[in-house]
Amino acid sequence: MDQTSTAQDEIKRVKDRIGPKIVTYMERVRELLIQRKHVVSTIDEMSMDNYQWSVIAYYHGHGPDDKKEDGLDFTVQIAESAEYDGEMENGINFMSSIVAFSGQIFGSISPFNYTSEVWVPASDDNAVDKRFDFFMKWRPSCVVREIHQVLAKGP
Numbered sequence: 001m002d003q004t005s006t007a008q009d010e011i012k013r014v015k016d017r018i019g020p021k022i023v024t025y026m027e028r029v030r031e032l033l034i035q036r037k038h039v040v041s042t043i044d045e046m047s048m049d050n051y052q053w054s055v056i057a058y059y060h061g062h063g064p065d066d067k068k069e070d071g072l073d074f075t076v077q078i079a080e081s082a083e084y085d086g087e088m089e090n091g092i093n094f095m096s097s098i099v100a101f102s103g104q105i106f107g108s109i110s111p112f113n114y115t116s117e118v119w120v121p122a123s124d125d126n127a128v129d130k131r132f133d134f135f136m137k138w139r140p141s142c143v144v145r146e147i148h149q150v151l152a153k154g155p
Contacts, residue, residue, distance in 0.1 A: 006090075007082070010123045011051070011080055011092060011122045014051075014078060014092055014122050015047070015051040015078055017128075018094075019045075019051065019078075022053055023045075023053060025136070025140060027043065029055060029074060029140045029147075030042075032140055032141060032144040033055075033057050033147065033148075036144065038057050038058065038060075038147075038151060040055055040056065041054075041056040041058075050078060050079065050080055051077065051078040052075055052076065052077035052078070053075065054073055054074065054076075055073075056071050056073050057071050057072050057147050057151060058070065058071035058151075059071055059151055059155045060151065060154070070100075070101050070155045071101060072100055072150060073098070073100075073101070074096070074097070074143060076094065076095070076096045077096070078092055078093075079092060079093045079094065081119045087118075090121055090122045090123060091121060091122065092120060092122045092128065093110055093111060093112070093113075093118055093120065093131060094132055095109065096108065096135075096138065096143070098143070098146055100150070100155075106147075106150050107146045109135070111135055
C-alpha cells in the first residue's frame with residue numbers, strides 16, 4: 001500500500017469514528033433552528049475531496065422550493081492538512097463555517113488555526129478525540145444564535 005492510500009485510509013477512519021458525532025451535532029443545530037421557526041434543509045454529507053456535512057437555514061420567505069432561494073450554509077468539515085498547507089502529513093482538524101449564499105462569511109471556527117498546533121495526526125485517536133472535544137465547545141446553541149441573528153436581519 002502506498003503512502004497516499006495509507007493517509008486516505010487514516011482520514012477515512014477518522015470520518016467513520018467521528019462522522020456520526022458530527023451528524024448528531026448537526027441534527028441538534030437543525031432541531032434548534034426549527035424550534036426558532038426557521039426553514040432548514042436536511043443534513044447533506046458531501047464527501048468527495050474531503051469529509052463535510054452541511055445544513056442550510058433559509059431567510060424568512062425563502063426556501064428550497066422558492067425561486068428566491070437564499071440563506072446560510074452551516075458546514076462542519078474534517079479538514080486535511082494536505083488540502084491547506086501540507087505541514088503535517090496526515091494531519092486533520094475540525095472546521096465549521098456559516099456562509100451566506102452570496103459568499104459572505106458570518107462565522108468560522110478552526111481550533112488553533114494559524115498556530116503550530118493546528119493539525120493533529122489522523123492516526124492518533126487520542127489526539128483526534130481531544131481536538132474534536134475542543135471543537136465541540138462551539139455548542140449548537142451558539143451556532144444557532146449566530147445563524148438566527150443573521151437571518152433576522154434579512155438578506
